[in-house]
Amino acid sequence: MSDNRINHQPAFLLSSRPWSESSLQIEIFSRDYGRVVMLARSARRRQSELRGVLVPFVPLQLSWYGNNELKTLHRAEWVGGWPQPQNQALFSAMYVNELVLKLTAREDSLPSVYHAMYAVLQSICGGEHLAALRYFEWSLLHTLGVAPDISQDNLEQAIVCHERYWLRAEHPPVLLMQAQQLSAQEKGIVVHGHTLNALSNQSLASQPEWHPEALRLTRMLLDFRLPDGILSRQILKQLQQLTG
Structure with missing residues (x-):
């Protein structure tokens, strides 16, 4: 039976929480597969290469596998492109993540939401967030068919x-x-x-x-x-x- 491997998928980290003594359960939003929950094994270990890669608000490239709702992270690469948000910009970025977590369904492919998320986080981390947030909110509501x-x-x-x-x-x-x-x-x-x-x-x-x-x-x-x-x-x- 296929293990449904997904390779090199553009994504953002939405949330993470401890799972057992050394792992993390993470939720990500990917370009082609939407919101996905997965297990990052040994990600909490000091020597793990994932510790400095699994960070929110910046573009990542992830590979995972699994047939169940809880996938297993196989590889994570930090793509970069802009610095981590600071001060009020940090709350704006947290707000974007929270909207995506609360308004989208798991494993619902929404490429336009990913691209809108990419644009708004790039603007937020670049110091321009007011108009960008309104565009993102509207794009999200419109894509979901509730605007x-x-x-x-x-x-x-x-x-x-x-x-x-x-x-x-x-x-x-x-x-x-x-x-x-x-x-x-x-x-x-x-x-x-x-x-x-x-x-x-x-x-x-x-x-x-x-x-x-x-x-x-x-x-x-x-x-x-x-x-x-x-x-x-x-x-x-x-x-x-x-x-x-």
């Missing part, structure tokens, strides 16, 4: 930059003047057409004035999908309160 279509309103009309729209999770934008009849109990936010278009065509970096609205939009959509909250966001908020 509303913000290229047009509920009447299938193109979004107008100077107009304001009412947005709710799982609903297309509605012109604010038409949304007054919605129940006051409906949860949603008001967003300018400028913001919707900037998020769609990834031009937030050149239009920073629309970033706070884009943040409120993606946060609303993520909170709807993750009602128990996002731990990395909570930790960063607590640290900011302590140091503020």
Whole structure:
């Protein structure tokens, strides 16, 4: 019976935890196989070549085998490309990993998510993370099929930059003047057409004035999908309160 060997697969380390006295159980997100959980044997031993390789937030190349859900890591290579994130950038990178862990299913091939993850971690580690995070959030939600279509309103009309729209999770934008009849109990936010278009065509970096609205939009959509909250966001908020 084949042991289903996968060789030289681009991937990122999402999480790791001790497994027995000398090994690690790791969860990775790979380009072609999505989120995979595997055993890294002897990775905790001081002489193990894996100790300095299995690090998060930088590109890796992994080889593994196994027929069950828990695979066995065969080889890991550090590809490099950018430094480890520091300070607030570290929390942004942790946030990216947490979203992927919580929103994707194991062994669901999502190459576009891998490429979006590559782009956002490269930006975060390079010191540019605000707009990049919004693009990543939107790309992830869109790929998973849970983002509303913000290229047009509920009447299938193109979004107008100077107009304001009412947005709710799982609903297309509605012109604010038409949304007054919605129940006051409906949860949603008001967003300018400028913001919707900037998020769609990834031009937030050149239009920073629309970033706070884009943040409120993606946060609303993520909170709807993750009602128990996002731990990395909570930790960063607590640290900011302590140091503020």
